[in-house]
Amino acid sequence: MLIQGPEVSHGNPKIFKNFIRALCNANTSEGFQPKRDVSIPEVNLPKGKLGPQNLALHPNNRTMLAFFAGGVHGDIRQVLLQHWKDKDSEVQVHEYLPKDQDYTKLMGQSKFCLCPSGHEVASPRVVEAIHAGCVPVIICDNYSLPFSDVLNWSQFSLNIPVEKIPYIKRVSRNKYLRLHMNVLRVRRHFLINRPLKPFDMMHMILHSLWLRRLNFKLMASNS
Known part of the structure; x- marks a missing residue:
């Protein structure tokens, strides 16, 4: 399962044991666990726009x-x-x-x-x-x-x-x-695309979740 927001997960530690957290504020000093949680890039999207607004200069x-x-x-x-x-x-x-x-x-x-x-x-x-x-x-x-x-x-x-x-x-x-x-x-x-494109941000996030799912199963079996 996936949730967002460290405050939500800290509010009920028992439920948190069954979640993979996806967080922008991936702060290890505040309990973020890299092998279990997913770090999401923080993105500021202008209204109605998805991609970058400028070209990369030489x-x-x-x-x-x-x-x-x-x-x-x-x-x-x-x-x-x-x-x-x-x-x-x-x-x-x-x-x-x-x-x-x-x-x-x-x-x-x-x-x-x-x-x-x-x-x-x-x-x-x-x-x-x-x-x-x-x-x-x-x-x-x-x-x-x-x-x-x-x-x-x-x-x-x-x-x-x-x-x-x-x-x-x-x-x-x-x-x-x-x-x-x-x-x-x-x-x-x-990059965020609509529709999605191979290897874009959404695919990368889903891949990170897939990897954490494997780690999560391993930890759960040893508990």
Whole structure:
């Protein structure tokens, strides 16, 4: 069986024993179990639209090294903004984006998109970055990344601890180009289509559920 929402499952632990949870906020410090639960990508869909709204620019046309714009909630974002906010033309970090600038367009012009956790470990920013052909830089603790059974995130993203936030300026061009190429390769796994297409996001979620079903049966038989 499948449910959504950690609060629902915590409300009745006995029922939870018979469920596989599918959660966007896949926080292992809050009880998310990677071998049993399913991590779902968090997606922000504009009304009436399914796919990405911009094309992935070639690396040579990406004029910005890294980009972030978002509210300051959570300890990690506070550290990020203290270090970078309005201090560097290559690493553009904003608390609130100026009204004359386009968030999606800036992602498409950036080599790396900073994806710090806020109140929750997950954010639509990760999927938005992949759609834009921008290498996600995941800055969070205890996040069980979606589809990690079959996708090697280290091949198309950076995962850095808070204390190494300045590291982004030391990534070599060759490494960036490899990451960018692989972002384009995995893009199809983070797309929502109607009708469904092979290997798209819904197929990936169902595959994750199928794998957890096998683990769940094994654990249940040993209980």
